[in-house]
Amino acid sequence: KQKINHVWADENSxxxxxxYINQNISNKNINGLCHGSRNGFEQEFFNNKINNxxxxxxxxxxxxxxxxxxxxxDFHKVNDKWLNHFDFVYTNSLDQSYNPKLAxxxxxxxxxxxxxxIIEHSDQHGVLSSGKMDPFGVEANFFPYLLxxxxxxxxxxxxxxSIKINKSSAPVWFFIIKKLF
Numbered sequence: 001k002q003k004i005n006h007v008w009a010d011e012n013s014x015x016x017x018x019x020y021i022n023q024n025i026s027n028k029n030i031n032g033l034c035h036g037s038r039n040g041f042e043q044e045f046f047n048n049k050i051n052n053x054x055x056x057x058x059x060x061x062x063x064x065x066x067x068x069x070x071x072x073x074d075f076h077k078v079n080d081k082w083l084n085h086f087d088f089v090y091t092n093s094l095d096q097s098y099n100p101k102l103a104x105x106x107x108x109x110x111x112x113x114x115x116x117x118i119i120e121h122s123d124q125h126g127v128l129s130s131g132k133m134d135p136f137g138v139e140a141n142f143f144p145y146l147l148x149x150x151x152x153x154x155x156x157x158x159x160x161x162s163i164k165i166n167k168s169s170a171p172v173w174f175f176i177i178k179k180l181f
Contacts, residue, residue, distance in 0.1 A: 009042050009092060012165040013172060017090065017118055018049035020160070020176070025087045028052060033086045033110060035075040036093025040067030046090070076103050082110045092120035096133070101150050108151070108179055117177040122170055140173045147177060154180055
């Protein structure tokens with residue numbers, strides 16, 4: 001397996017999320033899934049910081065096979081083995097979605113009732129930054145309204161603000177979407 005180099009994820013952000021998960025998920029064994037994890041950094045970090053966790057990662061690129069706990073997978077697609085299986089799904093790659101409502105619907109199917117989808121979002125995930133490689137862009141101040149429009153009372157949303165240490169202390173938002181039923 002290859003040595004892990006950071007891409008978008010940073011230790012500060014993942015530490016905040018690890019602490020949140022440890023405080024809010026009381027299961028003896030926590031199952032997590034990281035979509036778009038490229039080089040496996042996210043799941044390795046979570047596996048080291050979240051109590052009694054098994055966290056795997058997905059990426060659409062074949063290079064995912066080269067990294068520990070990573071599988072090649074299109075995060076828009078349903079995997080029957082993952083239905084209602086995970087306590088949390090994390091991503092910083094929703095901007096790479098060609099159909100974000102489908103992706104989020106798939107992820108809601110992957111988390112258990114009362115489980116969490118955690119989306120890391122920055123100004124680089126907005127409309128002005130969207131393009132061929134990152135087709136979905138939404139501004140952080142509009143994103144909660146879009147989520148409620150799509151999923152209504154089946155979710156609740158909590159927002160944690162922070163900064164990206166590895167991106168010149170740029171602002172970042174963690175949209176923590178709780179599946180209510």
